Amino acid sequence: MSHEKANSLESARARLAGTRGREFWRSLEELAGDPSFQEVLEREFPAGASEWGEGLDRRRFLQLAAASLAFAGLSACTRQPLESIVPYVRQPEEIVPGRPRLFATAMTLGGYASGLLVESHEGRPTKIEGNPEHPATQGATDVFAQALILGLYDPDRSQLVLEAGEISTWARFIARMSAALPALQANGGAGIRILTGTVTSPTLGEQIRALRTRFPKMGWVQYEPVSRDGARLGARLAFGVPVETRYDFAKADVVVSLDADFLVEGPASVRYARNFAANRRVRVGHERMIRLYAVESTPTATASLADHRLGVPPSEVPFLVWALAAEIGVTGVELPKALPEERARFIREAAADLQRNSGHGIVIPGDYAPAEVHVLAHAINERLGNVGTTVLRTDPVEVEPVDQVASLSTLVDDMRAGRVDLLAIVGENPVFDAPADLEFKEALLKVPLRLHLALEEDETSQYCHWHLPEAHPLEAWSDARAYDGTVTVMQPLIEPLYGGRSAHEFLSVFLDDPPRRGLEILREHWRLMAGREDFETLWRQSLHDGFVVGSVFGPRKFALRKPAAAEAVSAIRAAARDATAAAATAGGAPTDRFEIVFRPDPTIHDGRFANNGWLQELPKPLSKMTWDNAAYLAPAAARRLGVASGDLVAIEAGGRAIEAPAWILPGHPDGAVTVHFGYGRTACGRVGKGTGFDAYPLRSSAAMWSHPGGTIFKIPGRRDLACTQEHFAMEGRDLVRVGTIARFQKDPEFARKMEEAPGRDLNLYPGFNYEGHAWGVSIDLSVCTGCNACVVACVAENNIPVVGKDQVRRGREMHWLRVDRYYEGDSESPDAHMQPVMCMQCEQAPCEVVCPVGATSHSSEGLNDMVYNRCVGTRYCSNNCPYKVRRFNFLQYSDEKTPVLKLGRNPDVTVRSRGVMEKCTYCVQRINAARIAAEKEDRPIRDGEIKTACQQACPTQAIVFGDINDAQSRVARLKAEPANYGLMEHLNTRPRTTYLAKLRNPNPDLEPEKT
């Protein structure tokens, strides 16, 4: 950071310090009034987007110009090539050619299922939606489910059975195994170890039980880098038995989040977000809001909806929970000493609020919080009487809950001691993601026979004798339980593209002779499980629904151990003492000492989605970075270290060090640094290779989610990061409008009054009359978490290409829908606000009047139609668009060459080529499909019949599409709400997309209403 810049940032900070101003800013550069931001504002595309990147001399330029002119002319003269029609030989009964069909299936992440509906065009899955009847998704999805389609067609997926790196076959593998097994069976299978991820699948559980019968002494190890060990251990400490906790936000009035990103991350996040939002949106006549207090060690998207947010380093979180327990009056817990007044007050008020709403509160600990936090949260919820209403306890959903780190450590010890003869790794990548101190790879190499079933040839495959391609979740039969225990069926949408087999089929190699196929395995287990005569009915019904009706775990009573809370407090005290002692003995200047927070990456998770271009190019919810991870630092910490965003830093912990680019993240707690896992893959496909840095080397089995004593210092060098936070920045008054519920009650139209909209008769042109439908969208900012599901849904629905890091850096990303993130207030602890922005479909669109070829024109229903085949790429339209929502294909971004990628495209939307402008069309293909269906039945289109892709994916139902000419439609009623406002209405564009101002519900005792 230059000295001047630092100074202006300083003064901006001083200006904002301590105020919750009406000042909104997108980036620190904007906050500081940096000239570079002004430049961004004034440009249509960021600097360099329109320039030819590589060195190009005049001669070459003229050659290309001449050639392109000639080819442009010629291309218009070509005749259409002949095409063929290939009918079926025998057409399957249910298929109507050209009509997509929907199948209920599921995906698992961290072992837990979320129910999906997959759209299939003549056997090619193309789009994923949530299963509306499934309890975990209720029709919405997260980003991972949306991107699953691209993973299915990934041409870099493992396609070959490899034996010691040589091409082999499944038959050969099976023959080798049946030859090797008798010897291993001799001692009861004592040398066999199976390593899987978290297993909730009843069928896989049954197979493992059968394996244990055949090999009584074998070992089963479950390990995933992102697992809920804290929650599992916490439950065991609190109740003595494994217990699953789930929450009902629909019944809650006050929520205290303890380092939990519950609206965006985790197996139940989609459902939680739905219920939370239902309780948070305010309408005239319904003016109640759930209140959220968030304590967190790293900024989360969930906290962008928090009414009160407290960022502290991870070691402080347990103390705050301890204090909360004491304030609530949990028996055996005294107030901790020496809590700074600001934090003590936060906890005091939160506790008072919880007590006022006892029975209607939730204290939710994060999945990555230590066990003590979970124990205290259990005690607090118990004490408040929340258990049974908002907090539900059930039997564990997992087949066999284990401490996964301990489980893996035992395996490593066994391998090192030579007690393991055969290790079968099912779907995991421990060489890449096991805690570094275990030195998994070295131990692995001591095992005589190593098998690896995985979707891609990864870091672990390289060190295994056999690598076997795994079937993708959309290619295989399986089952799994959702967060609430619901048994969910996974059915294949397509035959394995690359000869992969599922985990069931892999384990069958060791169980059955000959090995059985997935469907047979699944059906047999289900037949046993059902134990009913009418098994076929149950099977067919569950396959159709996607889950087994009534298989949800009912809440049960579990007795909280009396001393659990007191034990947790002493554990917290002991941990703090150890940390202090460790800090005293460690060297280095105290200013370099940082706690390290580890998190899975918000888009590529633990690294398993590293080769997914949609997820790589998805801007991270808060930093808006793509294609990279970084060490997130507080602005104050960065100042102290003298680093700017992009400068390289070395982070050291426990004797291991990594290099990472720093990133200044407003709101990050000082004294801590956050690094995300998943990047730095060395063996993966073309997309993921060489992106980001690997943070796993810092992780140790004793410090899985945070390290109390790391050091960080600046080193020479920079890494260019592709961050979209300033791309397509708009300039205008009050783009995002925020108010408290108290202000709303006093003046419901406060948001509308912030800007004067010109009268409807102010127009040079004759007015446009919308007689039939008039499509519009309303976006409720009060419930937008910025989770990005809408963005990936849009990418999947509209064949939006991936452009790559270099192109993103030039501001050429193609996303039709972006989620703008604004900050409000002081840079050390600002409030974050999310605002999805897509084409506004202006009624008086500035883009339409400037197109020289009529490629963008007004439809009779008010859409700004975009005709790709007419577009000649003048880009006048995007020049004239105040919302900066038009995207230009500067290069040929859509991959038209890789055959397998063609299968996954939406056949209802044109694949655009180079030189063409594109933008959001409100999913006009869905509008047309619904209209045709309605007209064939001679009825009007029903309200809610058309859902745009973004709307359908949105977990919080923040986006509503519909006909504004129909006064009874949901969208028309939302637009009639007093909090409704349009972006930059002073320009008289009359946007069809409008927003409902973001409302907050702060505790008046913590934040008195300003007048």
Place this chain on the structure above:
Amino acid sequence: MAQIFHRSTNTISRVSIYAAVFIAAGLAWVLMALDRSPYTTRQGIVLGQPVPFSHEHHVSGLGIDCRYCHTSVETSWFAGMPPTATCMNCHKLIWKDSDMLEPVRASLREGRPIVWTRVHDLPDFVYFDHSIHVAKGIGCASCHGRVDEMPLMRQSAPLQMEWCLDCHRHPERRVRPRDQVFDLAWQPVDQATLGARLVREYGIRSARDLTSCSTCHR
């Protein structure tokens, strides 16, 4: 100094300056004509097919309904091409040893589909839907011509945008009663009255709606 140019050059240059306008116009006309010619549109051109299937024989000779083979024409954007099994419903009994039908038998025997050459081929950026046209009373013959009189299939209309728009601007000129959609020989008595009535009755949208770009392009 000798004349470089012959005297006639003056005349030639004068005439050519004057003619340039006509030459340019002529060239433009040629290009336009070429663009609308069967060379570009393939209108009326018979394309090679693996089996010389005769619509004339099957439709007017045998009286088979369009929908016996094109099953999804009322339900999907795609009219549907008959699977080999449909052909073999009859041809396992009649003409079962014909050489001409060997590709059909081979297809069923080997489970390999017959690869037909597409006769009516709209550009990929056009999203045409058969089912809605049928539902709104546009007859097969309106676009496909008298298929029942074609021994070998050919494209009877130019299928260019101006041809599409002609009907989207004036649907009343082409619309027919729904029960006559599949009658290839149907002729209106008084199209002006009938058309206006059917447009109302079938709720056919206004020309402004039907000519919005996104009706066909997206």
